[in-house]
Amino acid sequence: MSELGFWGFERPDGSVGIRNHVAILAVMDNVNGVVKHLAQLVKGTLPIPVWYGRGQFGADDVLYRRTQVGLAANPNIAAVLVISLERVSAEKVAAAIAESGKPVEHISVQDIGGSVEALAAGIRKLIPMVEAASAERAKFVPLSKLVLGVECGGTDTTSGIAANPALGYVADQVVASGGTVYLSETSEWMGAEQVLVKRAKTEAISAEIWAAVRRIEDSAVARGVDIRGANPVPDNIRGGITTIEEKSLGAIIKGGTTEIQGVLDYATPAEGKGLYVMDTAAPAAESMTGLAAGGAQIILFSTGQMNIMGNLIAPTVKVTGNPRTAERLRDNVDVDVSPMLQGETLEVAGRRLLEFTLSVASGRYTKAEILGEEDIAISRIEPTV
Amino acid sequence: MARVIVLDERDNVATAIGDIAPGESVESPSRSVVATETIPFGHKVALVSIADGGDILKYGESIGLARGDIAVGACVHTHNVESQRGRGDRGSAS
Numbered sequence: 001m002s003e004l005g006f007w008g009f010e011r012p013d014g015s016v017g018i019r020n021h022v023a024i025l026a027v028m029d030n031v032n033g034v035v036k037h038l039a040q041l042v043k044g045t046l047p048i049p050v051w052y053g054r055g056q057f058g059a060d061d062v063l064y065r066r067t068q069v070g071l072a073a074n075p076n077i078a079a080v081l082v083i084s085l086e087r088v089s090a091e092k093v094a095a096a097i098a099e100s101g102k103p104v105e106h107i108s109v110q111d112i113g114g115s116v117e118a119l120a121a122g123i124r125k126l127i128p129m130v131e132a133a134s135a136e137r138a139k140f141v142p143l144s145k146l147v148l149g150v151e152c153g154g155t156d157t158t159s160g161i162a163a164n165p166a167l168g169y170v171a172d173q174v175v176a177s178g179g180t181v182y183l184s185e186t187s188e189w190m191g192a193e194q195v196l197v198k199r200a201k202t203e204a205i206s207a208e209i210w211a212a213v214r215r216i217e218d219s220a221v222a223r224g225v226d227i228r229g230a231n232p233v234p235d236n237i238r239g240g241i242t243t244i245e246e247k248s249l250g251a252i253i254k255g256g257t258t259e260i261q262g263v264l265d266y267a268t269p270a271e272g273k274g275l276y277v278m279d280t281a282a283p284a285a286e287s288m289t290g291l292a293a294g295g296a297q298i299i300l301f302s303t304g305q306m307n308i309m310g311n312l313i314a315p316t317v318k319v320t321g322n323p324r325t326a327e328r329l330r331d332n333v334d335v336d337v338s339p340m341l342q343g344e345t346l347e348v349a350g351r352r353l354l355e356f357t358l359s360v361a362s363g364r365y366t367k368a369e370i371l372g373e374e375d376i377a378i379s380r381i382e383p384t385v
Numbered sequence: 386m387a388r389v390i391v392l393d394e395r396d397n398v399a400t401a402i403g404d405i406a407p408g409e410s411v412e413s414p415s416r417s418v419v420a421t422e423t424i425p426f427g428h429k430v431a432l433v434s435i436a437d438g439g440d441i442l443k444y445g446e447s448i449g450l451a452r453g454d455i456a457v458g459a460c461v462h463t464h465n466v467e468s469q470r471g472r473g474d475r476g477s478a479s
Binding site: 156158194195220222244246342 | 390392400401402425426427428429441443444446447448449461462463466467468469470471472473474475
């Protein structure tokens with residue numbers, strides 16, 4: 001068989017984008033209007049509006065900025081126009097993104113003279129960026145250049161039986177080819193840690209996995225509540241998921257079977273290759289934002305009852321093992337692996353999903369992209385002042 | 386004959402891959418049981434009787450403890466299974 005790979009856009013830092021966006025990034029929520037309007041005015045641009053971003057401090061500010069910069073540095077973005085209300089934050093965020101080597105410009109709305117001037121200046125800065133990005137041609141690169149995020153949402157019991165094993169098959173192929181895989185959603189390791197840690201490369205990594213889950217469990221205890229209802233959520237329970245232990249044991253299968261090379265903080269890129277776990281909130285918006293900010297170019301998203309959401313920057317492939325969902329919510333399904341319930345082998349279903357993944361990595365749009373079911377949400381860990 | 390999937394030979398529950406009616410025979414690789422009640426698609430049926438406090442086993446691992454005795458062929462779900470994790474309502478972690 002020929003070498004596995006995909007057609008992508010090479011970046012100055014050696015990474016490879018599977019899309020070639022010119023992004024317009026809001027540093028804080030008070031400039032979302034300018035960001036959205038600019039994207040309407042200039043063809044070939046991707047608006048990245050945000051919520052919050054002002055008045056944050058300490059660890060919360062560090063997490064927020066790391067995530068925001070990581071999203072803009074994602075290889076799927078060719079160039080970035082940073083918009084902020086004032087100069088200090090605009091320059092700081094732009095400088096951090098520029099470390100990736102990609103073209104970055106910035107505008108301070110206060111300095112430039114308000115919304116109208118910001119739009120005029122923004123259009124002039126975006127013209128050459130879009131010209132350059134549109135002139136780039138994709139090259140065939142090996143699968144080792146892929147960072148794959150695996151996610152689940154709207155889980156039911158078919159997820160652990162069919163969809164997640166298919167995702168795990170692709171994850172194993174990516175790792176075997178020298179690529180990288182991120183498994184996130186920490187609360188969905190709870191009750192499955194004993195299985196997950198068997199594959200930890202070192203004792204220290206094993207201890208980190210236990211500690212990450214413990215932090216969530218301690219938070220449930222501190223609040224005096226049962227997490228059931230928040231996880232599993234009502235649609236999980238309707239789909240046959242009884243406890244968080246059951247959900248987790250099915251969820252971790254999507255990471256495949258290879259050795260775990262490390263535990264990553266939210267929105268932090270891996271320094272090596274292979275399978276990593278990333279400590280994130282479980283809901284799709286926050287988790288996928290962490291994955292994309294950590295450099296994932298694509299996300300495979302298993303679903304049973306269906307969660308329609310995709311990430312704004314990393315194209316998101318919806319995979320279901322539930323034949324009823326595959327039929328009833330077909331407008332949102334990319335790959336149906338429900339034949340696995342009727343005896344289709346993991347090898348056959350997994351190959352189908354791998355081929356689809358490489359197709360999306362080479363430019364094919366996902367349902368979430370076509371339908372605009374794309375967003376981000378940056379995790380917050382402390383109140384704003 | 387209703388079809389179910391058993392994920393590990395240690396499991397004492399099976400997952401229905403179609404709606405199962407009361408009285409319907411359920412065939413798993415290890416044993417045949419009769420459903421005593423409706424088991425909706427994706428929900429679990431007890432393959433053996435499970436005593437109050439006993440482990441519910443799926444994927445070969447405990448997914449919680451039986452709350453009350455569970456009869457062979459019964460539906461196994463939130464009404465008769467207690468999670469042991471994230472139980473802040475009990476005041477302490479497991």
